[in-house]
Amino acid sequence: MLKSMNDYINLSTGLINSHFIENSHSEGLLLYWHKYNGDYIQVREHGNLRWLLINNTLQSVIDTTNPRSLLLPHLQHLALQWQTLTAPNKVLELGLGGGAIRNYLSHKYPQANITSVEKNADIIDCYTQFFSSNKNERLLCADAQQILKSAQNIDWIILDLFSQIDAPRFLFEEAFYKKIYSALNNNGVLFINFLSQHESQLKQLQQLLLDVFGCNVSPQKITGYVNHIVVVTKKEA
Secondary structure, eight states, rough: OOOOOGEEETTTTEEEEEHHHHHTTTSSSSEEEEEEEEEEEEEEEEETTEEEEETEEEEEEEETSTSSSOHHHHHHHHHHHHHHSOOOSSSEEEEOOTOOOHHHHHHOOOOSEEEEEEEEEHHHHHHIIIIISSSSOOOEEEHHEEEEEEOOOOEEEEOOOOOOOOOGGGGGGGHHHHHHHHHEEEEEEEEEEEEEEEEEHHHHHHHHHHHHHHHHHEEETTTSSSEEEEEEEEEOO
């Protein structure tokens, strides 16, 4: 049973620890519970930490006193990538979750036009009610593939739709990545948070990106997690 903040946060890194992640479905105060199409959505809270779970799997966690901070290691890895690049004008986030990425980017790049796309209206409601740090936001309840059909001049696309089980089929189809390629500016960047325990899926993704973007990618494994961060840039033809 987790009882103190030291059981949740690694004091040396400021990151959520693995012990908390493993127990997050049963810890803290239950603020929200809802069943949607067979998925169980929960929001739980302990002290200044608040987190979102889907089917008992941790999706996002924020510090309510500092919602723009990033508490999961794969998000800090992404932030290190972003900090090396020119500030974006237009960002498209595919997959909202608890909005940790959105909260961070909105603070770090206040002039950027940031659009988040989430198919599940209940997730958007949870974000708005429990996780948002800014009430004036561009959130679209829509299918990512439909939005990509008309998206253009995007500097960064952040793809966070993968899960360990039953990832949508289109995430392994070339047509989907061709839509992303078309939506990006020249030198625009695609960032993928890829969750997989199967090497074959990772190789399949690498081949798709090679076919569409014309370059090999080197996924970065997050130590101790199933997350891989993949970054690929659209080069001028």
